[in-house]
Amino acid sequence: MSTLPPRFGIWALVHGSRAALQDPDEPYDASWARNKTLVFEAERLGYDSVLVAQHTINPHNPDFDQLEAWSASAALAALTERIEIIAAIKPYLYHPVVLAKMAQQIEHISGGRFAINLVNAWNRPELERAGIGFAEHDARYAYGREWITVVDSLLRGERTRFRGEHFNVDDYLLRPADPFRSRPRIYVGGESEPARELVADMGDVWFINGQPLDAVKTLIADVSGRKRPTPHEPLRFGLSAFVIARESGEAADQHLAHLFALAAKDAPLREQQKSNIDPKAVMFQTFAQTPRVGSNGGTAAGLVGSYDTVAQRIADFHRAGIELFMLQFQPFETDMRIFAEEVIPRVRRLLG
Numbered sequence: 044m045s046t047l048p049p050r051f052g053i054w055a056l057v058h059g060s061r062a063a064l065q066d067p068d069e070p071y072d073a074s075w076a077r078n079k080t081l082v083f084e085a086e087r088l089g090y091d092s093v094l095v096a097q098h099t100i101n102p103h104n105p106d107f108d109q110l111e112a113w114s115a116s117a118a119l120a121a122l123t124e125r126i127e128i129i130a131a132i133k134p135y136l137y138h139p140v141v142l143a144k145m146a147q148q149i150e151h152i153s154g155g156r157f158a159i160n161l162v163n164a165w166n167r168p169e170l171e172r173a174g175i176g177f178a179e180h181d182a183r184y185a186y187g188r189e190w191i192t193v194v195d196s197l198l199r200g201e202r203t204r205f206r207g208e209h210f211n212v213d214d215y216l217l218r219p220a221d222p223f224r225s226r227p228r229i230y231v232g233g234e235s236e237p238a239r240e241l242v243a244d245m246g247d248v249w250f251i252n253g254q255p256l257d258a259v260k261t262l263i264a265d266v267s268g269r270k271r272p273t274p275h276e277p278l279r280f281g282l283s284a285f286v287i288a289r290e291s292g293e294a295a296d297q298h299l300a301h302l303f304a305l306a307a308k309d310a311p312l313r314e315q316q317k318s319n320i321d322p323k324a325v326m327f328q329t330f331a332q333t334p335r336v337g338s339n340g341g342t343a344a345g346l347v348g349s350y351d352t353v354a355q356r357i358a359d360f361h362r363a364g365i366e367l368f369m370l371q372f373q374p375f376e377t378d379m380r381i382f383a384e385e386v387i388p389r390v391r392r393l394l395g
């Protein structure tokens with residue numbers, strides 16, 4: 044059981060709709076204007092967090108619009124007041140010194156509400172076509188480990204010296220230091236063995252992709268059993284999930300069937316996308332086990348049903364150790380509001 048109260052977050056719509064791209068009720072829109080309004084509304088409704096995924100080119104189709112994570116996060120930090128802003132980062136795209144400086148600045152702009160989500164990439168063309176190259180799965184994690192070691196030290200305001208295989212940082216110090224806490228929070232997304240080791244050693248929160256409760260319990264048991272370096276607090280856990288909550292279970296199932304039918308229209312696009320995916324990315328192997336809509340596990344977490352059912356399942360996940368629920372909806376704005384009004388109060392009642 045997480046000793047912390049549950050928190051609820053939303054995935055920003057950085058590449059449009061999460062379940063199906065051709066939805067008459069939610070025309071494709073990954074614009075800044077939409078995301079800004081969405082995050083304002085989420086904050087007003089009481090959501091605690093927003094996750095801004097990072098992709099320089101749209102992972103579904105490079106011709107589609109894509110919101111840029113770091114500049115958008117800086118703007119969101121300036122415009123919002125309370126919500127946590129988590130920006131994803133793929134280490135190969137930025138030198139750690141530059142990224143740490145950017146993160147530190149957004150931490151200041153937000154007044155101590157910024158976090159990074161370290162992710163180690165799966166979309167080959169994004170890095171290959173930039174000429175950066177796409178290293179093998181575990182080599183990417185080794186690079187990411189060096190990278191976050193440098194970033195962590197700089198964010199803590201330490202005078203940093205690092206000699207590694209990839210980075211050679213000498214006597215580097217970033218100022219002003221973080222006046223709010225020791226450093227911005229570090230989330231890690233990824234399910235493979237090196238991802239688990241990395242989060243146990245360097246992370247504050249492990250993001251688990253949407254999957255059934257028993258699988259989540261097994262993952263939590265594995266990672267929380269790992270040794271952590273002494274200065275770290277106990278690891279926390281976040282779960283990504285796609286929610287369909289309706290007055291009745293039948294109405295929720297109907298909407299799920301509707302989204303499956305719409306998602307089928309994207310099949311050619313998904314087929315094309317398959318060749319871009321690193322076959323060693325464990326995450327995609329997990330996704331293949333359960334039919335679902337939504338990204339990052341989506342409905343595989345089972346948060347589809349009546350308001351009471353969805354609240355009950357969230358309470359069960361929370362008792363299993365999930366602290367942060369990072370949610371997707373479609374149509375996003377409408378269902379995000381329904382969830383805030385109908386489900387969150389029920390969860391709070393269930394958890395007393």
Ligand SMILES: Cc1cc2nc3c(=O)[nH]c(=O)nc-3n(C[C@H](O)[C@H](O)[C@H](O)COP(=O)(O)O)c2cc1C
Pocket residue numbers: 095096097098131132133160162163164165166231232233234235236238250251252283323324325326327339
């Ligand atoms: C919650 C979560 C968020 C993610 N966000 C991104 C992202 O913003 N950009 C990206 O390219 N990959 C993202 N990923 C995917 C990771 O980059 C990585 O490819 C994936 O986790 C596979 O690693 P694994 O083999 O360790 O499972 C995310 C993964 C998770 C779990």
